[in-house]
Amino acid sequence: MIFDFELIADSIPKMLMGIGLTFQLLFLSAILGLILAVLLLLMRISGKWYLSWPAQVHIYIFRGTPILVQIFIIYYGLPQFEFIRDSIFWPILREPFGCAILALTLNTGAYVSEILRGGVLGVDRGVLEAGAALGLSVRQKFIYLTVPIAARLSLPAYSNDFISLMKATSLASTITLVDMTGIARTIVSQTFAPYEIFISLAIIYMILTWVFQKTFGRIEKYLSRYVKPEGLA
């Protein structure tokens, strides 16, 4: 097995042209997904069944099915209905980009909401009791006590989910989007050199993973700056 290094040097710039799309998919769906996750979380902890049930059903469905099936249902499936083609959302749902964002957002929202819930449940009761003793209202306790602590607690799991989301963006190539994976698949179908192309792309993704892990590590360190390091406590 001889590696064709010329081909690698040739294709890496071509594949990197797709990194913009990968980033767009990643950051847009990460931000929208986080908003959705917070909404779902608030619905779940609201204590009202008509809010908490829909949130739980959403989480159950989107965590229980493969993201690829969700992408296909949204991109290929929804146009089956007349009323969707006539609706105001059609300009978004007609485009593969809009469908990919929608699918990734709905999916990551379900996962992140569970992560955030874990963080909220992890907040020490003593802190909330102290807040109550200080006469804070429910809303104040949530904003000033629960949110900062829950954010810190859920960050490690969130960083893992962010990386899963980055890996999931590569599935956009299955609905004709030309992100990095899409470009790589085109090159492979032309040159039939899967080792060279796919391994170099894998290394690009690994570098991205590493960068994101380091960045989240920094944020984690910053958020825990006042937490006593273990062993000294």
Next chain:
Amino acid sequence: MEAVTGWWDDYFWGSVIVLQVFVCSLILMVLFGLIGAAAKLSNNRFAQKLAAGYTVAFRGTPEILVILLLYFGSAITLTAIAQVFDPEVKFVDLSPFWSGTLAIGLIVGSYATETFRGAFLGVKPGSIEAARALGMSNFQTFVYVRIPEMWRLALPSFGNHMLSLIKDTALISIIGLNETLFVAKQAIGTTGKPFTMYIVVGCVYLGFSTVITLTVMWLEKYGNKHMESAR
């Protein structure tokens, strides 16, 4: 829904394939996970480095890329090897079933490596000292003390890994494995009802994940039943 009528048997056989991939990749995943964890916990520097490389590579790469690489890569390598023995051979490949199963086994195995490593480290030193005091051999300690204590710790994450496995089987349809998603594509070709057909696929996977989740919940209860009174 009447559009699905003629396709139920195809969906059924597609689900059987999903199940086959799941079982085979589950075995591979446990195998790779245990080997990886053993390498990470060993004193051998080289084994540690190798296992670290394995987890970094397979956790940082999109699943679809690993599947494509294994499928097309194996085709090239196997064809080259076959041509050495018989120049007449035009094309040999590893079937989508096995390259896909191997791919998701390797990927989820890299996550399982970390789970098993953490679980083995979580075994209380006191339990092992007690086993030593009773005169158990290393092997006996492993089978009767480490494994029973470790699998309870690993179970919650292990359940998630099983869910990843079942959901990743959908990706193997990309390289042409005739599982449910592939069946749906064919059905859409004749009926022109994409939503209906894909929803059926979604329901199949939802059913599988529900069964796995319930099984893991039951196992957790079963595994911790001797702890009930302590809680």
